[in-house]
Amino acid sequence: MTTIEQLYTTLDQRRRPEDVAEMIVDLLKDGLTKSEHSVLEKAAQGSLKRSVYGYTSMLETxxxxxxxxxQITKAIEIFKIRENEKSDYNNADNIELFLNQISPLIRKSVGQNDFKSDRLNKTERKEAGLDISKRNYNKKWRLLKRIEKRLHQYIQESKKIKFQKIAKHGLSHTISPQDFNADLNTACFIAYFNARSGLRSTFTNQSQERPFDEICEMLFNRCKETLDRTQWQAVSHIYITEEVLKHLTDEQKGNLLGKWTYILQEIAEFLGKLWAENDIKRKTMAVQRGNDSTTWNNTAGAWNKARDSWMNIIYALGMEYILEDLSFGKVMRLMAADVIAWHLSTGGKLDPNTEVWNTVPLPWEVFQGKEFCNKKMIVEACRKVGLDPEKSGWIAPRTHQVSQFTPTPELVHGVTVSNPFLASVLRKNKYFSGKI
Known part of the structure; x- marks a missing residue:
């Protein structure tokens, strides 16, 4: 695999920025100025390739x-089916197709899974021409029910992972190899910003580090220097700003707006379901026992990313008048009670964004047309708690800032650990709470 191919695979991963920077040094080594190389080396010098450990305890996917x-392999054996060609059953469409093709063999309807009322009795089996024993019939019936259950679980888990990726890096994982490989500067900027965007949150009572750092700025400036070659549409899949959108046609902006609107619709449906399933304390957004905080926070992050992207595009198209009639707010993440206590003990107060969240209608219900909210309502809620409604991102695109590069810490559930091997031992022996 070539370096550019390796770089492309990182779009669907969580590689450390340092390791992506190392690949970029290799790709751009003949085209970097001395100052550009110096900036890039701030990250590349910390790559695993140059590290004495050469190892990280954090998952990179x-x-x-x-x-x-x-389950389907077992069904093929029990039903004695001969497949003409091997199918991929890590694919929802193929699983559904298998169920629709096999269920009629025992006269089972897909979706009819009540063990008492939906099975055929002896007389019904005979009338249907099923010359099999009750035990054999029940075995096949239960197996098809398990496959159907697995299909629903697979769709649910796939959504969670999709929303987690969107929360971190927008739509970069959907960029085609052709668009990525079309321009080297474009590819390098997208890959590095993607890695920075995928950084894990740290356990702190301060704001998280912004992903757009000085290395992103340098790589983006290289894209601006080669305007005609830069693949701006590909860049817009991860970095939506006025600077990027001005290089897209109105048709491209419209297509992108449609894509993000559809994603908002998907997330709104999922958020409504999560809200109903979890007893969330809306006033403080503190995690309570039984809350699925991981799924909620990933989905909230996806909503906020999609909403920011949607907001940037409507402003770029001059359609911000929409907000006068329809405006939906951010979704707050759940916070650990000890982080909230830590923040309050150091003189902090409840995040004013949470107070706005408590004032305006639930955003997914507004999007679905169940509640009403417009720009005026959000502006009033922001001003009551001393927030600038525009700079805070509630009714306008977020203001852009460039951060300084800082080395990626080795983390165990958000807590920095100096040694990657020690981190592995601590995780293995469950010295930190949370999922392993």
């Missing part, structure tokens, strides 16, 4: 949803 390969 996102989770994967498990399909129905195991």
């Amino acid at each position: 996102f989770g994967t949803a498990v399909g129905a390969e195991k």
Whole structure:
């Protein structure tokens, strides 16, 4: 695999920025100025390739949803089916197709899974021409029910992973190899910013580090120097700003707006379901026992990313008048009670964004047309708590800032650990709470 191919694979991963910077040094080594090389080296010098450990305890990939390969393999054996060609059953469409093709063999309707009322009795089996024993019939019926259950679980888990990726890096994981490889400067900027965007949150009572750092700025400036070659549409999949959008046609902006609107619709449906399933303390957004905080926070992050992107595009198209009639707010993440206590003990107060969240209608219900909210209502809620409604990102695109590069810390559930091997031992022995 070439370096550019390796760089492309990082778009669907959580590689450390240092390791991506090392690849970029290799790709751009003949085209970097001395000052550009110096900036890039701030990250590349910390790559695992140059490290004495050469190891990180943190996963470098996102989770994967498990399909129905195991269950369908068993079904093929029990039903004595001969497949003409091997299918991928880590794919929802293929699983659904298998169910629709096999269920009629025992006269089972997909979706009819009540063990008492939906099975055929002896007389019904005979009338249907099923010359099999009750035990054999029940075995096949239960297996098809498990496959159907696995399909629903797979779709659910796939959504969670999709929203987690969107929360971190927008739509960069959907960029095609052709668009990525079309221009080297474009590819390098996207890959490095993607890695920075994928950084994990740290356990702190301060704001998290902004992903757009001085290295992003340098790589983006290289894109601006080669305007005609830069693949601006690909860049817009991860970095939506006025600077980027001005290089897109109105048709491209419209297509992008449609894509983000559809994503908001998907997330709104999922948020409504999560809100109903979790007893969330809206006033403080403190995690309570039984809350699925990981799924909620990933989905809230996806909503805020999609909303920011949607907001940037409507402003770029001169359509911000929409907000006068329809405006939906941010979704607050759940916070650990000890982080809230830590923040209050150091003189902090409840985040004013949370107070706005408590005042305006739930954003997914506004988007779905169940509640009403407009720009005026959000502006009033922001001003009551001393927030600038525009600079805070409630009714206008977020203001852009460039941060200084800082080395990626080795983390165990958000807590910095100096040694990656020590981090592995601590995680293995559950010295920190949370999922492993």
